[in-house]
């Protein structure tokens with residue numbers, strides 16, 4: 001089970017959701033992403049620089065899922081969207097083509113969400129994304145995911161995210177992505 005801090009004694013396999021100093025725990029987080037999403041060592045080195053730069057952007061925040069013995073097994077981070085950010089410049093023409101580019105304003109972007117496979121399907125991913133967006137001042141959230149019927153997309157749909165643009169191509173990414181958006185707070189079951 002996942003738990004929030006202060007919910008009583010922890011069992012060894014409980015996972016606690018709480019704020020994460022991602023810059024300090026970057027290597028643990030990327031190790032989770034590597035096994036959850038499939039990253040090679042070259043890609044990890046590149047992601048490391050990108051994440052550390054993202055964390056300097058205004059409003060960037062991260063939450064982690066941690067076991068009772070302190071192992072990081074999941075994380076999420078994001079920030080208020082800025083149309084000048086690289087991600088926003090790539091998705092903007094696709095959203096504009098669908099009449100959805102207004103979603104780039106007053107929106108909280110989920111940049112990464114990953115849970116270690118050994119800890120998936122216990123509610124940690126759902127708890128991470130609802131926790132970070134509950135703290136957002138923006139009225140909506142956007143994100144991109146690989147354009148396939150993945151567990152991630154199923155989770156996002158169940159939280160109220162809808163497709164805003166499909167077959168979105170990022171430079172150097174071989175697979176097409178979907179951009180999704182949801183009103184905040186995210187839908188509860």
Ligand SMILES: CC(C)(COP(=O)(O)OP(=O)(O)OC[C@H]1O[C@@H](n2cnc3c(N)ncnc32)[C@H](O)[C@@H]1OP(=O)(O)O)[C@@H](O)C(=O)NCCC(=O)NCCS
Pocket residue numbers: 036037113114115116119120121122123124125126127144145146149150151152153154155156158
């Ligand atoms: C996406 C991810 C973070 C979800 O984490 P998680 O802790 O397993 O998620 P939760 O247990 O909170 O929620 C699982 C939800 O995913 C969805 N889901 C899970 N397996 C699914 C499947 N095979 N098909 C469709 N939806 C599925 C369901 O909506 C499920 O919700 P439920 O509680 O109603 O069953 C995790 O699967 C992961 O790390 N995947 C690999 C990395 C990745 O794709 N990250 C996202 C990049 S955009």
